[in-house]
Amino acid sequence: CRGCxxxxxxxxxxxxxxxMGEIDR
Known part of the structure; x- marks a missing residue:
């Protein structure tokens, strides 16, 4: 189902x- x-x-x-935030830190 596309909606899902x-x-x-x-x-x-x-x-x-x-x-990404964790990697950036």
């Missing part, structure tokens, strides 16, 4: 953002 994938994007981006 689109809804997942913010969560994936958010977790990626946290990982």
């Amino acid at each position: 994938l689109i809804a997942d994007v913010p969560a994936i981006v958010g977790s990626l953002d946290i990982v």
Whole structure:
């Protein structure tokens, strides 16, 4: 279902953002 994938994007981006922030530190 495409709606689920689109809804997942913010969560994936958010977790990626946290990982990048941890690496940056």
